[in-house]
Amino acid sequence: MKNIILTGDRPTGRLHLGHYVGSLKRRVELQNSGKFDEINILIADDQALTDNADNPGKIRENIINVVLDYLSVGLDPEKTTICVQSALPALHALTFYYLNLVTTARLSRNPTVKAEIQMRGFADEGLPAGFFCYPVSQAADITAFDATVVPVGEDQLPMIEQTREIVEKFNKIYGETLVLPKAMIPENETQRRLPGVDGKAKMSKSLGNCIYLSDDAKTVKKQVNGKMFTDPQHLQISDPGHTEGNVVFTYLDAFCTDEHFAEFLPDYANLEEMKEHYRRGGLGDGTCKKFLINILEETLSPIRAERAKWENDIDAVYDIIRAGTLKAQETTNATLARVRKAMRINYFDDRAIIKEWDKMLKAAKQ
Numbered sequence: 001m002k003n004i005i006l007t008g009d010r011p012t013g014r015l016h017l018g019h020y021v022g023s024l025k026r027r028v029e030l031q032n033s034g035k036f037d038e039i040n041i042l043i044a045d046d047q048a049l050t051d052n053a054d055n056p057g058k059i060r061e062n063i064i065n066v067v068l069d070y071l072s073v074g075l076d077p078e079k080t081t082i083c084v085q086s087a088l089p090a091l092h093a094l095t096f097y098y099l100n101l102v103t104t105a106r107l108s109r110n111p112t113v114k115a116e117i118q119m120r121g122f123a124d125e126g127l128p129a130g131f132f133c134y135p136v137s138q139a140a141d142i143t144a145f146d147a148t149v150v151p152v153g154e155d156q157l158p159m160i161e162q163t164r165e166i167v168e169k170f171n172k173i174y175g176e177t178l179v180l181p182k183a184m185i186p187e188n189e190t191q192r193r194l195p196g197v198d199g200k201a202k203m204s205k206s207l208g209n210c211i212y213l214s215d216d217a218k219t220v221k222k223q224v225n226g227k228m229f230t231d232p233q234h235l236q237i238s239d240p241g242h243t244e245g246n247v248v249f250t251y252l253d254a255f256c257t258d259e260h261f262a263e264f265l266p267d268y269a270n271l272e273e274m275k276e277h278y279r280r281g282g283l284g285d286g287t288c289k290k291f292l293i294n295i296l297e298e299t300l301s302p303i304r305a306e307r308a309k310w311e312n313d314i315d316a317v318y319d320i321i322r323a324g325t326l327k328a329q330e331t332t333n334a335t336l337a338r339v340r341k342a343m344r345i346n347y348f349d350d351r352a353i354i355k356e357w358d359k360m361l362k363a364a365k366q
Contacts, residue, residue, distance in 0.1 A: 001148065001179070002037040002038060002146070002148070003035065003036045003037050003038075003148055003149065004036065004037060004038040004039075004040070004145060004146055004147050004148050004149070004179075005030060005036050005038065005039045005040065005147060005148075005149050005150070005151065006040045006041075006042065006141060006142050006145045006147035006149075006150055006181075007023065007027060007039075007040075007041055007042070007150065007151050007152075008041050008042035008043060008044050008085075008141070009023075009041075009043065009044065009066055010044045010045075010047055010048040011043050011044070011045055011048055011059055011062040011063045011065070011066045012048050012052065012058065012059065012062060013062055013065070013205050014062070014065045014066075014069060014212045014213065014214055015065075015066060015069040015212070015213055016203050016210040016211055016212045016213060017194060017203070017210070017211045017212075017213070017251075017296075018193075018194040018196075018202075018203040018210070019069075019213075020073065020213060021194045021254050021255075022153055022186065022193065022194060023151060023153075024069070024070070024073045024075075025073070026151060026186065027039070027041070027075060027080075027151070028073060028074040028075060030151070031074075031075060031076060031079050031080050032079075036149070038081070038145075039079065039080045039081065040080070040081045040083065040145050040147070040328065040331075041070065041075065041080055041081065041082050041083070042083055042084075042085050042141055042328075043063055043066055043067070043082070043083065043084050043085060043321075044085045044141070045059050045060075045063060045084060045085050045086045046085045046086045046091070046092075046137065047085065047134050047137055047138070049130070050128055050130040050131035050134055051120055051122075051128060051131050053128065053130075063084065063321070064314070064317065065214075067082060067317055067320070067321055068214075068307050068310055068311060068317065069213050069214070069307070070082060071306065071307070071310050071317070071320075072213060072214075072303045072304070072306040072307035072310065073213065073303055073306075074306075077320045077323070077324060081324045081327055081328055082320060082321060082324040083321070083324045083325040083327070083328035084321060084325050085141070087325045087329070088144070088325070088328055088329055088332045089329075090144055090329075090332035090333050090335065090336035091137070091140045091141055091144055091332060092140075093336055094139075094140035094143065094144055094332075094335070094336060094339060095133075095136055095137045095139075095140040097339065097343070098136045098139055098140055098166050098170070099133060099136050101166055101169045101170060101173075102135075102136055102162070102165075102166060104132075106162075106165075107132060107133065107135065107136075108132075110135055110158050110159070110162060111158050112135070112155060112156060112157075112158045112159055113132065113134070113135060113158075115155070116131075117131075117132075119202075135158075135159050135162045135163075136162075136166070138159050138162075138163065139162060139163040139166045139167075142160075142163050142181050143163070143166075143167060143178045143179065143181075143335065144331070144332040144335045144336070145328070145331055145332065145335070146179045146331075146335060147179065147181050148179060148181055148182065149181065149182060149183075149184050150163075150181050150182070150183055150184065151183075151184040151185075152183050152184070152185060153185065153186065153193065154185055155193075156183075157183055157185070160181065160182070160183040163181060164180055164181065167179070167180050167181070168180070170339075170342075174339075174342040174343050175342055177338055177339060177342040178339070194250070194251070194254055195247055195250060196209030196210065197209050197210075197211060197223050197224065197227045197228045197229070197247060198227055198228075198229055198247075199229035199245070199247050208227075209227065210223075211223050211224075211296070213300065213303050213304075213307070214303075214304065214307055215300070216304070217297055217300075217301075220293065220296055220297065220300065221293050224248075224289050224292055224293050224296070225289055225293075228247050228248055228251075228289065228292075229246070229247040229248075230246050230247065230248050230285045230288070230289075231243075231245075231246050231285075234278075234285060237281070237282060237283065237284040238281045238282060239281050240279055240280055240281045241278045241279060241281065241283070241285075242279070243275045243278055243279060248285065248288045248289060248292055249275065249278075249288070251292055251296075252271055252274075252288075252291075252292055252295070253271070255292075255295050255296065255299060256271055256291075256292075256295050258270045258271075260291075260294075260295050260298075261274075263294075264291055264294040264295065265287075265291045274288075274291075337349070
């Protein structure tokens with residue numbers, strides 16, 4: 001069996017540092033590891049419409065932003081297939097078939113869906129059916145590519161579990177047809193959830209607490225100096241400070257290395273030495289933020305430059321998306337054909353079905 005990855009993003013906006021730490025950096029590592037036969041990245045525009053149906057332009061416009069972010073961080077279309085969900089009709093058919101294998105009671109128990117519903121403020125009577133059923137759509141995505149591995153955060157594990165339930169039920173009813181996927185979660189805590197600069201658990205455009213991969217140096221500096229949460233009890237430089245829950249140190253945990261100290265802050269050999277000084281007092285927030293800004297600029301500068309290169313050749317970006325989607329159409333159509341064959345609803349591909357009809361009608365006349 002091939003070792004195949006499927007992952008993706010909803011194109012609701014530009015991608016930010018949370019995406020980079022939580023998924024993009026890891027995707028590039030997996031892409032370059034040589035351990036996988038295929039890597040597929042799905043731009044989930046259909047799923048984005050489940051709570052943006054009144055504003056499809058937002059989704060359409062952000063497809064290009066998401067792809068530019070992919071290319072700017074090092075995702076290589078020669079190694080990774082980038083495709084658009086809505087242009088893969090097989091996913092729609094698979095979703096419909098799988099919906100018949102899932103109850104509304106089971107969907108309502110999915111903790112990820114419950115959390116997303118609460119976050120978006122949907123009342124029961126105002127919950128779009130498409131949004132309620134998007135775990136089934138995700139199952140269609142995963143199985144259509146025969147994915148064996150799905151990189152996700154811990155909050156998405158219930159989605160993978162639901163996919164596995166659908167696969168197991170389908171295979172039990174119709175015979176071994178679908179591949180059972182497994183989740184791949186981030187290897188360390190800092191990769192699992194990077195908070196917004198204001199300390200809130202989730203980066204959000206509406207909250208203004210993001211640092212986007214495409215932000216210029218001035219904007220990054222403004223976000224760190226003006227909005228980044230530190231320790232409210234650390235009023236004077238001499239005061240002892242807390243590093244736990246301090247967003248500056250959370251970001252340093254995610255981004256800094258010992259080499260950064262040699263380059264930008266040689267007073268310390270590593271982050272633990274810096275933390276110890278902050279905890280006992282004598283280290284100011286301004287010094288910490290300046291150090292973080294230097295690190296973020298080192299991280300984002302090459303990403304920014306690569307994005308600018310692709311922005312100057314949008315025709316090439318379009319060709320990449322189109323080629324990846326055409327390739328994905330072949331893959332997903334093959335899975336759909338296999339599913340229909342297993343269900344024996346491939347009426348025009350299997351002459352044996354016609355013979356069965358003929359036999360049934362003749363038996364009924366006797």
